[in-house]
Structure formats: C-alpha cells, structure tokens
Amino acid sequence: MAESFTPERVVVTGGAGFIGSNFVHWVMENQPGVHVTVLDALTYAGNLENLKGIPDDRMTFVHGDVCDTELVDRLLSENDACVHFAAESHNDNSIVDPAPFVRTNVQGTYTLLEAARKYDVRFHHISTDEVYGDLALDDPTRFTEETPYHPSSPYSSTKASSDMLVRAWTRTYGIRATISNCSNNYGPYQHIEKFIPRQITNILCGLSPKLYGDGLNVRDWIHTEDHSSAVWRILTCGRVGETYLIGADGEKNNIDVLRAILEGMGKEPDDFVWVRDRPGHDRRYAIDSSKLCHELGWKPKHIDFAQGLAATIRWYQDNEAWWSPLKKATEAKYAKQGQ
Numbered sequence: 001m002a003e004s005f006t007p008e009r010v011v012v013t014g015g016a017g018f019i020g021s022n023f024v025h026w027v028m029e030n031q032p033g034v035h036v037t038v039l040d041a042l043t044y045a046g047n048l049e050n051l052k053g054i055p056d057d058r059m060t061f062v063h064g065d066v067c068d069t070e071l072v073d074r075l076l077s078e079n080d081a082c083v084h085f086a087a088e089s090h091n092d093n094s095i096v097d098p099a100p101f102v103r104t105n106v107q108g109t110y111t112l113l114e115a116a117r118k119y120d121v122r123f124h125h126i127s128t129d130e131v132y133g134d135l136a137l138d139d140p141t142r143f144t145e146e147t148p149y150h151p152s153s154p155y156s157s158t159k160a161s162s163d164m165l166v167r168a169w170t171r172t173y174g175i176r177a178t179i180s181n182c183s184n185n186y187g188p189y190q191h192i193e194k195f196i197p198r199q200i201t202n203i204l205c206g207l208s209p210k211l212y213g214d215g216l217n218v219r220d221w222i223h224t225e226d227h228s229s230a231v232w233r234i235l236t237c238g239r240v241g242e243t244y245l246i247g248a249d250g251e252k253n254n255i256d257v258l259r260a261i262l263e264g265m266g267k268e269p270d271d272f273v274w275v276r277d278r279p280g281h282d283r284r285y286a287i288d289s290s291k292l293c294h295e296l297g298w299k300p301k302h303i304d305f306a307q308g309l310a311a312t313i314r315w316y317q318d319n320e321a322w323w324s325p326l327k328k329a330t331e332a333k334y335a336k337q338g339q
Contacts, residue, residue: 005122005236007081009035013066013112014086016040018190019126019224021050023083026228028054037075040086041065049322050189066108069115076115081122083235084112087162089128090193091155092337095279098154105158106165113169116177123177124235125166129220129245130156131181134282137216142286143181145243152280163243170241178238182246183220183287185227186308188315192323193330195219195254196309199261199272200316201323207331209262213277215255218284222248223302230289233298247287248300260306264313 010027014020015038024036037060040046051061064071066086076082086108088094088101109125116123132143133150151157163179170177190197199209230246238244259269292298302308316323 005081007034007122007235009037009079009081011037011039011075011079011082011121013039013082013084013108014046016042016046016048016050016061017085018045018050018194019185019227020085021047021189022185022187022224023085023228023231024051024054024059026225027232028058030229031232035059037062037079039064039066039072039075043088044326045089045191047189047322067103067111069111072111072115073118076112076121077119079121081124081235082112082116083124083126083231084109085126087126087159089155091130091153092193092278094153094155094158096337098158101154101158105155106161109162109165113165113175113177117169117173117175120176122235123166123175124231124238125162125177125179126231127163127179127181128156128159129181129183129247129285129287130282131160131163132285135284135286137218137284139284142288143245144288145245145291152282167241176240178234178240179243180231180234180246181243181287182227182230183222183248183250183285185224186221187224187312188319189322190224192326193333196257196261196312197316197323198330199258200265200313201327203262203265203267204317204320205327209258209272210275210334211255211258211272212275213281215258215274216253216283217281218251218253218286219257220247220285220287221250221252221257221305222246222300223308226300226302229301230292230298233296234292237296239295244292244296245287245289246292247289248303250305251284251286252305257309260309261313264310
C-alpha cells in the first residue's frame with residue numbers, strides 16, 4: 001500500500017540548479033499551501049535567476065553547503081520534508097576531478113540523512129539511471145528497480161554510493177525515505193555544459209555543434225516538468241523504503257537529437273563537428289517506469305519529444321541574457337579537454 005503524506009514545509013537541496021529549480025517552480029504552481037526552503041551552494045551550476053518570480057512569502061533561499069552539519073541540522077529541524085537534488089552531476093567534470101563529486105554526492109547525502117534521522121523528516125533522494133551502467137544498443141531490455149548497479153564513471157559511482165547510504169539509513173535507522181532514479185532531463189534553466197543546451201547555444205553563437213564518438217549513444221529523455229510531477233507523487237504517495245524509476249519512453253540517440261536541433265533552428269542536419277569520445281562513454285540508457293505508473297498512478301504529459309524540444313529551443317532563444325555570461329568559460333573548458 002502506498003502511504004499518503006502531505007508536507008507543508010519542504011527543504012529542496014540544489015534548488016537553484018536546473019532540475020531543482022524546475023521542481024521549485026512546479027511546487028509553486030501546483031501546491032499552493034507548501035513553503036519551500038532552497039539550500040544551494042551556488043556553484044557554477046546554481047543560479048539565483050532560476051528562481052526569479054517566486055514570491056518571498058512562499059520560498060526562503062539559504063546559501064549553504066549540504067556538507068555543513070550545523071546548517072543542515074537547523075534547516076531540517078524546521079521542516080517536515082527534504083527533497084535532495086544537490087549533486088555534482090556532469091560526467092566530463094567527474095573524469096577530470098572526482099573529488100568534488102565524492103564530497104557533495106556522498107558526504108553531503110550522509111549529512112542530510114543524519115539530520116533526517118534526528119528530526120524524523122520525510123526524505124526523498126534524487127538519483128540517476130547512470131548508476132545501472134549501460135545497455136547494449138541492440139538489447140531490448142530496460143532498467144528496472146531490480147537492475148543491479150554497475151556505474152561507469154566517477155559521477156555515477158558517487159550517486160550509486162549515495163543511493164546505498166539512503167537504503168542503509170532506511171533499513172538500519174528507520175528513516176522515512178524514498179529514492180528515484182531518473183533518465184535525462186531537458187527543458188529550461190539547464191546549464192549550457194549539458195548536451196541539448198550546448199548544441200542550441202552553439203548554434204545561436206554561430207559555433208558548430210559538437211558530437212561525441214559515433215553519435216549512436218542512446219539517452220532516455222524526459223521533460224523536467226514531468227520529472228517534477230513524478231518526484232512530488234513519490235514524496236507524497238510513495239512507499240517508504242522503495243525506489244521508483246522515472247522515465248517517459250523517450251529513447252533517442254545523440255545524433256538524432258542533434259539533427260532535430262539543427263533542423264529546428266534552420267540548419268543543415270549534418271552541420272556539426274565530430275569530436276573524440278568521452279572515456280567510458282555509456283552506450284544506452286532506457287527506463288522502465290511501470291512501477292511508478294501502476295503503483296502511484298503517475299504518467300508523463302510531455303510525450304511529444306519534438307514539441308518539447310521546440311519549446312526548449314525557444315526558451316534559450318528568448319533567454320540569451322541568462323546563458324550568455326556562461327558561454328565563453330564553458331567552451332574554453334571544453335576546448336582544453338579537446339571537446
């Protein structure tokens with residue numbers, strides 16, 4: 001049986017980042033009685049502009065680190081739920097320097113779990129499908145909640161570690177926790193180091209889009225609004241101790257996504273540059289979200305990827321002031337890595 005829980009005050013870690021800020025906006029629009037406290041360290045991936053327009057009486061912003069025991073303890077003592085988005089999440093960065101990933105993703109999760117245990121706070125942990133490793137391109141199976149963990153990168157291994165901590169704290173200490181592993185999100189406010197916004201902003205800047213390897217790597221795409229609604233459903237209705245996979249049957253290979261972006265922006269479908277592949281680049285991710293759909297009655301709304309992609313392109317076209325200050329440094333970093 002699913003358990004019903006109605007939070008009134010929710011801590012959202014990493015709430016100024018891409019997925020976290022979209023979740024905060026979703027809560028503001030769909031849950032009028034809820035107050036959100038955003039805890040964010042405002043690293044390069046966090047941006048206060050992502051929270052623009054949210055009323056002051058419904059959101060409190062706290063600039064801080066999930067590894068700060070005293071701060072985390074205080075915030076969780078004042079709230080009845082925590083949704084933990086905060087993470088170092090970019091694979092390329094984890095390959096260059098794994099240390100921040102170990103600190104934030106592992107130590108930070110531990111710090112939050114200890115506070116959740118102390119104050120009996122309902123805890124939902126946001127994870128990734130990358131903890132399962134990858135699937136062969138010709139494999140008809142998809143990841144399920146029973147798929148063994150087989151992470152490939154420093155990033156995914158630290159997320160796998162944090163998932164295991166949540167499970168252990170739930171079983172050993174009885175904290176009220178759930179986990180979700182999600183496929184690749186897309187939509188507004190995504191940092192331009194990521195695949196879709198990097199291609200869009202390259203075209204807007206007159207630069208050639210870049211494609212790793214042979215371009216046949218498959219990702220399972222979900223609009224961030226659908227991810228937000230799924231997370232809320234799990235937080236409020238999910239069974240304590242359970243893991244739910246979130247996906248929208250959006251498998252696309254990278255070259256098809258890139259060509260769709262090019263065509264949607266009036267360019268030739270082959271107007272891009274091939275670059276050397278990422279080390280250990282996973283071939284295919286695919287999510288089976290049937291447990292979430294059948295047990296909790298959730299379903300995605302943005303099932304037309306072409307339509308969602310077109311809206312995402314328009315957002316970056318209309319919000320150059322948001323991404324333009326990030327572009328030069330992002331491309332310089334990639335150039336240094338030969339990508």
